[in-house]
Amino acid sequence: MIIGNGLIANSLQHIDSEDYIFFASGVSNSLETRDSEFEREFNLLKDTLKNNSDKKLIYFSTLSVKDQSKQNSHYVLHKLAVEDYIKNNSNNYLILRIGNIVGKGGNPNTLFNYLKSQITNNNTFVVHTHARRLLIDMDDITRFLKINCILPENGIINCAFPYYYDLKEIIGAIEKKTSQKGIYSEIDEGDFYKVDFGENINSFFSGISPEDYLETLTKKYI
Template sequence: MIIGNGLIANSLKSIDSKDYLFFASGVSNSLETRSSEFEREFSLLKNTLENSSGVKLIYFSTLSIKDQSKQNSLYVFHKLAMEEYIKNNSESYLILRIGNIVGKGGNPNTLFNYLKSQIINNNQFVVHNKARRLLIDMDDITLFLKLNGHLLDNCIVNCSFPYYYDLKEIITAIEKETSQKGIYSEANEGDFYKVDFDDNITKFFSGIDPKNYLETLTQKYI
């Protein structure tokens, strides 16, 4: 069963199963501040768990939890609260903390979609030179769950391609694919957070070159 109708939910249709409850509905904007949006997701999760037994819950959280600059954000507080509720109220679960998803459509505010939009539309934007970001192809999330979902139980997995991309690396790849130059200024600012990836993730992405991974993303989704 799949709860949701966005990018993640649509991508999971190929592995939908009566043995799993994919909870892919909720707050997608990390800058959200309306309490009603957080309460809506919590209420939906609570009701879904109460009416679903004998299935494994797959919940999609965020690697932003590891970002020290976002420790006081309502979004991070919310995701941590959701994780804690699942751990205390679900018989069988797998929580995936996801990096910056790249896929077909989805939230226009995601890093990749934002940069693509700015470049294609010739908008001016600012690049923080110290920033590094973790990316993941939505198709890889689906495949990872297909291969490992039944093996991982009652745990949290940091899920992303294990390479910290410089923003200008991402911009250059998008420029190459769109044949357009980004119009941006640079600021000596930014941050990134280190993430520990377990063997399941490192093995899953073993042997993949970071440059090739990024080029594949731009070719698929531009």
């Protein structure tokens, strides 16, 4: 059973199963501040758990909960509250904390979509030179779940390609694919958060170089 209709939900269609609840409905804008938007997701989750106690819950959270600069944001506080609720009210769950998703369509404000749009439309933008980001192909999330959602133990998995991309690495790959130069200024700011990746993620991406992974993303989604 899939709950939701966005990028994640649509990408999970071919692994849908009556044995699992893929809860992919939620607040897509990490800058959202309206309580009503977060309450809507929370209430839907509670009802879903109540009515499907015999199924394993797969919930999609965010690696942003590790970002110290966002600890007081509505979005992160909401995700942490939902995670706690699941841990206290479900006997069979898997929480995936997702990095910056790259896929077909989806939120235009995701990092990859934003940079692609700025470059292809010749818009001026600002780059924080110390910023690093973790990327994940939506297709890889689906493939990873196909293998790992049957894991018997309850838990949380940090899910992203285990490499911290410099923003200029991502920009360079997009520039190469589009044959367009980005118009941007640089600011000596930015940070990133360290994430511990488990053996399941490291094994899943074993043998793939950061350069090859980024090139694959640009070939698929530009």
